[in-house]
Amino acid sequence: MSQTMKALVLRGGKAAIEHRPIPKAGPGEVVVRTTAASLCSADAACVSGAFPTPDGTVLGHEAVGVVHEIGALVSGFSVGQRVTVASTTPCGQCANCQRGFSGHCGGTAWGGYTYGVSRDGSLAEYFAVPSAQHNLVPIPDGVTDAAALCVPDTIASGSTGPEAARFPMGGTVVIFGQGHVGLAATMTARAMGAGLIVTVKARPGGESLAKTVGAHHALNLAEHDIEAEIRQLTSGTGADCAVEASGVRESFPRAVAVTRLGGVIAVLSSYSGPDDASLSVPLAQWGWGIGDKTILSTFQRSGSERLGRLLRLVETGRLDPTPLLTRHYAFDDVERALTEVTAREPGHIKPLITFMD
Ligand SMILES: [Zn+2]
Ligand SMILES: [Zn+2]
Numbered sequence: 001m002s003q004t005m006k007a008l009v010l011r012g013g014k015a016a017i018e019h020r021p022i023p024k025a026g027p028g029e030v031v032v033r034t035t036a037a038s039l040c041s042a043d044a045a046c047v048s049g050a051f052p053t054p055d056g057t058v059l060g061h062e063a064v065g066v067v068h069e070i071g072a073l074v075s076g077f078s079v080g081q082r083v084t085v086a087s088t089t090p091c092g093q094c095a096n097c098q099r100g101f102s103g104h105c106g107g108t109a110w111g112g113y114t115y116g117v118s119r120d121g122s123l124a125e126y127f128a129v130p131s132a133q134h135n136l137v138p139i140p141d142g143v144t145d146a147a148a149l150c151v152p153d154t155i156a157s158g159s160t161g162p163e164a165a166r167f168p169m170g171g172t173v174v175i176f177g178q179g180h181v182g183l184a185a186t187m188t189a190r191a192m193g194a195g196l197i198v199t200v201k202a203r204p205g206g207e208s209l210a211k212t213v214g215a216h217h218a219l220n221l222a223e224h225d226i227e228a229e230i231r232q233l234t235s236g237t238g239a240d241c242a243v244e245a246s247g248v249r250e251s252f253p254r255a256v257a258v259t260r261l262g263g264v265i266a267v268l269s270s271y272s273g274p275d276d277a278s279l280s281v282p283l284a285q286w287g288w289g290i291g292d293k294t295i296l297s298t299f300q301r302s303g304s305e306r307l308g309r310l311l312r313l314v315e316t317g318r319l320d321p322t323p324l325l326t327r328h329y330a331f332d333d334v335e336r337a338l339t340e341v342t343a344r345e346p347g348h349i350k351p352l353i354t355f356m357d
Pocket of ligand 1: 040042043061062153
């Protein structure tokens, strides 16, 4: 058998397929042979330098496959078993992991996010899963590779906002941003019992996809007075919960404004800006400081136990993420897949990248 594999590697500010040695499983690791993968704007950020990434790193953090090699300290898996792993791969043992904030593994913000940033990622024919006992999860037989592929980042990230907000059953949820994370927040808000879901985008477009995955009203800033319309839709009270998944700083005060007194604002965005950048809170809509509104900032919650629960929602038909897979590529076309995601073409959400058996 060949000892080398094809991998999408960052080299000199560009991403290109290179031949690399197949990784060997360390004691706590499992090596997976990839069957399908996807990518997102975070991979584009690694290429552009927005996420500092060493030259020579294999990109990617969204993949499914079958177990190829099992490290000496890992039990409960068998070679050939279908598996996936979250896009964050925390150790499961450090203080932040033990406190439930595994996204910040190792004591640094986003410390659990290592694939394709500080260690080789999964846009390759094989990839290694660190702390596999904590991170690796079997895929149920009834879940296709394509559906499972949406769990490691899209659903694991998007569901974290509604889950952290703990909005009341039947409550109103407003979701800012309808990229793959916002769309996943929309579908999980529906699965979690939201009674009325309103999505907000900057521009028109994508309304039918937002409604397919759960939105009752799909608004945009160009054509709608967001605050007035949400007030009207909620009989003047505002929403129980706003999930901010747009990544745009200007959305944050809007999320505060559309939330009712006592409501929750769950921020899923990582904002960019200069070192002295800040977010503003509109005081009147904040109840002048005593409005009982809660602001949560959340980052993907991962680990095999949580991923297993998310996969169960897919298995039982409560979540169907496959409408988000808008284009299909063979792995040899992965460079084009990355270019097209980076271009943010309207109507294109996620690539499905498949590998030869
Ligand atoms: Zn991603
Ligand atoms: Zn940790």
